[in-house]
Amino acid sequence: MARRAHEKLEALADQLERDGADPLRIEVVRRAQRFKRSWVELAQGLMQLREGRKFEAWGYGDLHDYCAQELAIKAATVDKLLLSLSTVQRHAPEVLQRDGVSRAIPSVDAVDYFARALGQDSEDGVEGGDGGERRLQVSGDLIDELRSAVFDEGQELRQLRQNFNPLLYPKPEGAERRELLRKARSAARRFAELTGQVEGLSEARVARVEAVVEAVIKDLDQMLEESQPSPSDEKRSRRGREAAKAPA
Numbered sequence: 001m002a003r004r005a006h007e008k009l010e011a012l013a014d015q016l017e018r019d020g021a022d023p024l025r026i027e028v029v030r031r032a033q034r035f036k037r038s039w040v041e042l043a044q045g046l047m048q049l050r051e052g053r054k055f056e057a058w059g060y061g062d063l064h065d066y067c068a069q070e071l072a073i074k075a076a077t078v079d080k081l082l083l084s085l086s087t088v089q090r091h092a093p094e095v096l097q098r099d100g101v102s103r104a105i106p107s108v109d110a111v112d113y114f115a116r117a118l119g120q121d122s123e124d125g126v127e128g129g130d131g132g133e134r135r136l137q138v139s140g141d142l143i144d145e146l147r148s149a150v151f152d153e154g155q156e157l158r159q160l161r162q163n164f165n166p167l168l169y170p171k172p173e174g175a176e177r178r179e180l181l182r183k184a185r186s187a188a189r190r191f192a193e194l195t196g197q198v199e200g201l202s203e204a205r206v207a208r209v210e211a212v213v214e215a216v217i218k219d220l221d222q223m224l225e226e227s228q229p230s231p232s233d234e235k236r237s238r239r240g241r242e243a244a245k246a247p248a
Contacts, residue, residue, distance in 0.1 A: 008072065024054060032071040038100060039108040043085035046078060084111040087118070092151040106150050109157040114150045117143065117168050142167055172229035181227070185220040188213050 013029045028045040031038075049055055050063050060066035064075040088095050088111060098105050117138075146164055149155045155163070192213040196206050 012070070022054065022058070024048070024052075025058060029071065032073065038105070039081060040085065040088070040096065040105055043081040043108075046081060047085060050082070080112050081108060083115050084108045087111055087115040088151075091118075091147060095151055104154050106154055107156060110150045110155060110160060113157055113160050113164075114146060117146055117164070138168055174227050174229065178224060178227050181220050181224050185217055185224070188217050188220070 009029055009032055013026055016026045016029065024045075028042075028049060031042040031045045046063065046067070049066070055063060055066035058066065058070075060069065064078055067073040067078045068075065088106075091114070095105060142164075146160070146168075149160060149163065192210050195201065195209045
């Protein structure tokens with residue numbers, strides 16, 4: 001699939017050159033070919049297109065449409081590229097001077113992780129963004145440490161998640177106990193169901209087991225209800241789960 005997309009872009013670039021197409025259009029197609037090597041170049045080309053809206057002259061309604069139809073790049077990837085480039089411009093502009101050889105450029109996934117830690121998941125770097133910034137409630141020292149890990153050390157996404165998720169998205173107090181209570185409740189229900197299916201146990205015995213299990217489940221439900229987190233804790237926990245599951 002990736003090979004076919006590369007060959008398609010190669011053929012498209014050649015055709016555009018033969019047709020004398022807009023040089024910027026040809027260059028963006030070429031940058032799409034080099035995406036895996038240099039996401040920064042592609043992001044810069046897309047930002048230039050977004051600002052000048054030249055894609056409209058090429059018959060496309062918006063940047064997402066152009067990228068999907070001509071570059072085979074999904075809207076989510078376009079937004080990720082623009083957001084990451086905007087983040088680099090704001091927080092580590094020196095990275096844009098690197099050649100990618102003598103000094104590595106952070107991966108787009110690592111920069112995206114940093115952007116999300118700052119709350120920059122909807123800002124003016126994104127096509128259609130509203131310029132908002134919702135920074136997590138974490139210390140400036142932690143953000144500085146994350147910045148160094150991303151832009152100076154070049155840590156990859158997996159390593160960043162391992163090192164920083166527990167600090168950026170800590171589980172609400174009592175989360176482990178609630179998980180244990182849920183597992184115990186599920187196991188109790190399953191035990192009661194299986195007991196009723198076992199041959200050789202008297203109906204009276206099964207009834208006593210079911211009564212005891214129901215009492216246990218009632219106690220577990222009560223403990224779960226009493227241990228529920230506050231809305232703010234749950235929101236932060238949910239954001240942490242989303243960050244942990246975000247695709248690379």
